[in-house]
Amino acid sequence: MTGEDLQWGGRFNGPPDAGLLAFGSSLEEDLVLAPFDVACSRAHVLALRGGGIVGDEDAAALLASLERVAAEIGDGSFAAFARESASEDVHGAIDARVRALAGEAGLRLHSGRSRNDQVATTLALYVRDRARRGARIAAAIGEQWVARGREELACGTLLAGTTHWQPAQPVLLAFWMAAAAEPFLRAAQRFGHVARSAALRCPLGSGALAGSTLPLDRDAAARALGFAAPSRNALDAVGNRDAALDLAHAYVRAAVDASRACEELVLWATPAFGYVRLGDAASTGSSLMPQKRNPDPFELVRGKASTLVGAYAGALGTLCGLGLSYHRDLQETKALAIATAEQGLAALAAFERALPACTFVRERLDSRAAAGYAIATDIADALVARGVTAREAHVLVGRAVAGAERENRELNAEDLRALAAAAGLDTPLDAPLTARASITAKRTAGSTSAPDVREQLDSLLLDLRAAEDAA
Ligand code: ARG
DSSP states (O other), X not given: OOTTTTSSGGGOSSOOOHHHHHHTOOHHHHGGGHHHHHHHHHHHHHHHHHTTSSOHHHHHHHHHHHHHHHHHHHHTHHHHHHHHHTOSSHHHHHHHHHHHHHGGGGGGTTTTOOHXXXXXXXXXXXXXXXXXXXXXXXXXXXXXXXXXXXXXXXXTOEEEEEETTEEEEXXXXXXXXXXXXXXXXXXXXXXXXXXXXXXXXXXXXXXXXXOOSSOOOHHXXXXXXXXXXXXXXXXXXXXXXHHHHHHHHHHHHHHHHHHHHHHHHHHHTSTTTOOEEEOGGGOBOOSSOTTOOBOHHHHHHHHHXXXXXXXXXXXXXXXXXXXXXXXXXXXXXXXXXXXXXXXXXHHHHHHHHHGGGEEEOXXXXXXXXXXXXXXXXXXXXHHHHTTOOHHHHHHHHHHHHHHHHHTTOOOOHHHHHHHHHHTTOSSOOXXXXXXXXHHHTOOSTTSSSHHHHHHHHHHHHHHHHHHHHHO
């Protein structure tokens, strides 16, 4: 390892300790940034050319070499070169490859550039790409729920709505599916926001922290990379990791959203619930118990969400107490933010693939929907509509439930007559006694009534498409 190999060795007399060099490498974690560093390096060539710092010939040689590096990234040979080169990070590896390919011109690529502005810019490009992918996959998951919601709405499939996992009120399964889609709409919108904010200010041309004495054409670089403008302050630009953290946050949030749906699907696929039949494509067996059908993909997505919370917390933690400007700790932020995004993307993709394997068992869902006195609230509401106070209605229906429970039966028409009498009403009490009647009777916007759920699904679909387009 000599001074030339290292990008920075000139002022040293001996090589760095091999163990410390290895400890300082982020190459494995940041290889995924390679295509974005190539784009960043191309833009830097434009900035150098625009400022007259390199001539046409050198610029052309540099661009041709970068083209070649892009091809080598595509065919996998760059990764082998990078590992062989023992570079500290992907940024150094690409510089080394260009030097190997472009000869004399290659020695000019890093003019006026620091790895500090290079890392910040490359990371912003990566954030933009992965945020757009996140928006697409979150919207696709939301759209999948909308499509399934429409199917179940057409069948009128019911579901025992719960709070605390205890029987609460009957709902339509399509209503649950519309609810399951909502977090993914918000996720798609969040990803879009992340993508747009990572396209505002371009750090390239900030140098190490103070700008450059070379007349770099920062506008040309920013324009070429699709940023709105060059960054305003070099010191901030080299130490800013907000976009990377926002990306990691968006992925961890979406993974947590997926984990909540996974939890319900895992429970619903148990024989005790029997709401969901899991197809072979998303099931696994046991090496010992021949009868087993396990919902591993859903459990793994659920588990992944927890580990990503840890990775995100780690990325955020690395910024605690760091001064402005670049500090090497930021290499950790970079690696953890990338890990969160890559694994979050993988978890969302797995969730999207596993969902079609779930079949909802309609007869079972319908038959359980009203169990556990789930229409009691509607009966109390019917009393309130007739002028009984909410307090009194609650007590009267509560007593009716206790009585039915003693007799081990559901509430019935006889209970309605007794309630009307107890409340001093002179005409019969008109209240739902079935799950379907309870659902049909719902009147508020956003409720589980079929017309409302139809509207929810329609407007969700429009919003999901808009969120995808905006990212
Ligand atoms: N390897 C570092 C990273 O990936 C870049 C080094 C930046 N500059 C420095 N002066 N050490 O963040």
